[in-house]
Amino acid sequence: MTIKAFVIGHPIAHSRSPLIHGTWLAEHGIDGTYEAIDVAPADLPTFFERLRSGEFSGGNVTIPHKEAVFALCDAVDPLARTIGAVNTLVVRDGKVFGRNTDYLGFLGNLDAAAPGWSDGPNDAVVIGAGGAARAVLVALRRRNGGKVHVLNRTLANAQALVEEIEGPFEAHGFDDFAGLAAHTGLVVNTSAIGMHGTRFDWLDMGLLPKSCLVTDIVYTPLITPLLADARAHGLQTVDGLGMLLHQAVPGFAAWFGVEPQVTPNLRARVEATLDH
Numbered sequence: 001m002t003i004k005a006f007v008i009g010h011p012i013a014h015s016r017s018p019l020i021h022g023t024w025l026a027e028h029g030i031d032g033t034y035e036a037i038d039v040a041p042a043d044l045p046t047f048f049e050r051l052r053s054g055e056f057s058g059g060n061v062t063i064p065h066k067e068a069v070f071a072l073c074d075a076v077d078p079l080a081r082t083i084g085a086v087n088t089l090v091v092r093d094g095k096v097f098g099r100n101t102d103y104l105g106f107l108g109n110l111d112a113a114a115p116g117w118s119d120g121p122n123d124a125v126v127i128g129a130g131g132a133a134r135a136v137l138v139a140l141r142r143r144n145g146g147k148v149h150v151l152n153r154t155l156a157n158a159q160a161l162v163e164e165i166e167g168p169f170e171a172h173g174f175d176d177f178a179g180l181a182a183h184t185g186l187v188v189n190t191s192a193i194g195m196h197g198t199r200f201d202w203l204d205m206g207l208l209p210k211s212c213l214v215t216d217i218v219y220t221p222l223i224t225p226l227l228a229d230a231r232a233h234g235l236q237t238v239d240g241l242g243m244l245l246h247q248a249v250p251g252f253a254a255w256f257g258v259e260p261q262v263t264p265n266l267r268a269r270v271e272a273t274l275d276h
């Protein structure tokens, strides 16, 4: 029987998930489908009834439904609650289970592109305190041995975040970067800066140790001004496209029963759809 999965959002045409999962379905010769379905917010409860009928094995959830589905799921993974968003649904025996795989995507990307990145205690600087920062903090809480300094334009938002998500976290304004840089082993940008050519005017890469790893979860453009700057200073960098690809792995495995690989072929196919 054909196994069916989906991504729901509103709008949904921009989603790259059908390309990712479609590539894996073809690579593994699986009798399955993965379709993009536009579901308006008012139609979400009806869509969940359809899910409980067993038509689908599961699927992804994107904007604007990532929070609204909490109330509709039969159970939600505690880490998805901490992150505050569900991006993956798994249907079993007429019940819908919600998860968040963004933190696994973040870890999978760094593990693949910078093996050993979390060996030894490393203090990290995380820029931004929005939704994506929550997944990154949950990831770093698991794997990074050192302190995590959360730097945000609006200090109050960083303070609220570190109070809510328990861990070795400290909130800062951007001005604190210069004082922290010399002891930083990892810089992660989770803020919207980097999109549409925007850049940080306060971030002096020259203050970071040469061993520092710099990663940006913004992937449009693929090489953000932050990454270009880091490279110009001889620092190792990891772009954000891998996070998007790796976050898809656990969902595919749960729905189709095969753990897929993030291959150069998959990356090239998705990269070809990005604006350069």
Ligand code: NAP
Residues within 6 Å of the ligand: 102, 105, 127, 128, 129, 130, 131, 132, 133, 152, 153, 154, 157, 190, 191, 192, 193, 195, 217, 218, 219, 240, 241, 243, 244, 245, 247
């Ligand atoms: P969000 O919840 O809207 O948070 C935006 C963050 O950016 C906030 O910390 C905000 O600071 C900061 N910010 C916005 N404009 C700024 C400016 N002009 N100067 C300084 N700071 C600014 O967004 P999000 O959901 O966390 O997403 C952030 C980015 O991550 C997006 O580009 C998204 O595409 C990307 N992302 C990538 C992946 C992936 O798989 N690679 C996954 C998720 C998200 P304030 O608190 O001061 O407003």
